[in-house]
Amino acid sequence: MVTAMVRFENVGMRYGAGPEVLRDVTFTLDPGSFSFLTGPSGAGKSTLLKLMYLAEPPSRGLITMFGQDVSRTHRSQFPALRRRIGVVFQDFRLLDHLTAYENVALPLRIAGQDATDYRQDVEELLSWVGLGERLKAKPRTLSGGEQQRIAIARAVVARPDVLLADEPTGNVDPDMGKRLIRLFEELNKLGTTVLIATHDRTLIESARAREMRLVDGRLVELRGPQP
Amino acid sequence: MNDYGRIMPRDRGAASLDVVIVVMAFLAALALGAALIAERAAVSWRTGLVGRITVQILPSEKAGDPDHEVRAALDVLRHTSGIAHAAQLSERETAELVRPWLGADALVSELPLPKLIDAKIAPGEGVDIDNLRRQIRAAAPDAIIDDHTRWLARLRSLARGVLWSAYGVLLLIALATAATVSFAIRAGLQAHREIVELLHQMGAHSSFIARAFEWHYFFAALIAGAIGTALAAGLYSAGTGLEAVGLEAVPFLPPVGLHLSELAWFLVIPVAASWIALATARFSVLGVLARIY
Numbered sequence: 272m273v274t275a276m277v278r279f280e281n282v283g284m285r286y287g288a289g290p291e292v293l294r295d296v297t298f299t300l301d302p303g304s305f306s307f308l309t310g311p312s313g314a315g316k317s318t319l320l321k322l323m324y325l326a327e328p329p330s331r332g333l334i335t336m337f338g339q340d341v342s343r344t345h346r347s348q349f350p351a352l353r354r355r356i357g358v359v360f361q362d363f364r365l366l367d368h369l370t371a372y373e374n375v376a377l378p379l380r381i382a383g384q385d386a387t388d389y390r391q392d393v394e395e396l397l398s399w400v401g402l403g404e405r406l407k408a409k410p411r412t413l414s415g416g417e418q419q420r421i422a423i424a425r426a427v428v429a430r431p432d433v434l435l436a437d438e439p440t441g442n443v444d445p446d447m448g449k450r451l452i453r454l455f456e457e458l459n460k461l462g463t464t465v466l467i468a469t470h471d472r473t474l475i476e477s478a479r480a481r482e483m484r485l486v487d488g489r490l491v492e493l494r495g496p497q498p
Numbered sequence: 499m500n501d502y503g504r505i506m507p508r509d510r511g512a513a514s515l516d517v518v519i520v521v522m523a524f525l526a527a528l529a530l531g532a533a534l535i536a537e538r539a540a541v542s543w544r545t546g547l548v549g550r551i552t553v554q555i556l557p558s559e560k561a562g563d564p565d566h567e568v569r570a571a572l573d574v575l576r577h578t579s580g581i582a583h584a585a586q587l588s589e590r591e592t593a594e595l596v597r598p599w600l601g602a603d604a605l606v607s608e609l610p611l612p613k614l615i616d617a618k619i620a621p622g623e624g625v626d627i628d629n630l631r632r633q634i635r636a637a638a639p640d641a642i643i644d645d646h647t648r649w650l651a652r653l654r655s656l657a658r659g660v661l662w663s664a665y666g667v668l669l670l671i672a673l674a675t676a677a678t679v680s681f682a683i684r685a686g687l688q689a690h691r692e693i694v695e696l697l698h699q700m701g702a703h704s705s706f707i708a709r710a711f712e713w714h715y716f717f718a719a720l721i722a723g724a725i726g727t728a729l730a731a732g733l734y735s736a737g738t739g740l741e742a743v744g745l746e747a748v749p750f751l752p753p754v755g756l757h758l759s760e761l762a763w764f765l766v767i768p769v770a771a772s773w774i775a776l777a778t779a780r781f782s783v784l785g786v787l788a789r790i791y
Contacts, residue, residue, distance in 0.1 A: 354700070369505075377505075381701055
């Protein structure tokens, strides 16, 4: 039996004494799968992603990442788990004092790789997302779409096992949106498990992948895993 | 700059921390300079007095000829093994000794000043002072023998006091620097919380994030510490310059100038400041990160 990349069983989440944002969420992401997470604003998509990229512990339920029960995993092992997850944040979270190149190279620096080993990969990736001429540009001098592409390049540069993207095409034109989806699909073909949280119906229909919808904190499977 | 340093942007308000470190390093260098001067003064006082014995023949009404007692005491000294040299001070030399206190008035020459004998102990030789004292008192009943041990003990305790005070000041400055850097780091962590959380989320180990902070503060403290130390070194050098042209920088105290070999000790201060900043940064950041999921 293949070990799921991500497994949620009856997961619930509430902040402090507030109401539950997520209720009894159960699903698995198999290795190499491609899925969309949809739902109205405030349905809990960002919270679900946070639990998946290990930014918060759940209030209840079981989360298994790469076959490891997160609640039983020692905190010293978390960095190794997190390095297997690439995240595209909705608000990009780029470091404004670093250049586009340095932002994209950050996960590789964190992984302890030498600059001479990754320079070419980072430059090629930035060219792929159309920013080959803006390597030394600081994020503040770039448009929203350009910043989003840097955020995507940063998330995929280390070839993560799982890629989580929160509205990754929200700030780019349709052509660039398609190009970015192709990047995700290429990565997916290489074995990365991809989950994209989005409102973009065109994007969802074009990829024809699995779709999970969050409604009032509950997860509904709209379209099952594609063969 | 170290590769880690660039991950953290320079803090807004970092200049005030730099100023604090400049002041701390300046004060630390002043304290260290004071300790070095105290040490040097104590050594010079000690070498001036150790190995010397002074015999005073007090003028006495009941006794006989003081010159006879001087000769008798000199005779005892010259026959004591370990005494390299013994000679009576002339009246002019004795008057010279009291001149700073009594002046050179004609009246002074009429005062009944004691006869003084200065004796030198041969280097490396030991002299039984109690035995010598008994022998001299037998030959010259009005003699007082002083081997300066009481004065030397007081000098030693004074020098020790100055030294330990200086070390205490240095310790307090180190603690204050650590507390200030710790405070600045906590503020910096708060200001850059998003960066810390991002690095954390990307799988950075706590030690990686701590290094990004500690090298940042290491170099800041090194530069600020060097500036503060250079200011204090300039002050001491000015003292040396004044003394070189014959001016007393601080009246009544030993020379306040420092030799080049002593100034070299000042290099320790910026290095210590930077390592204190580095260690404080590391503990502060690890403490904060331990509380993040």
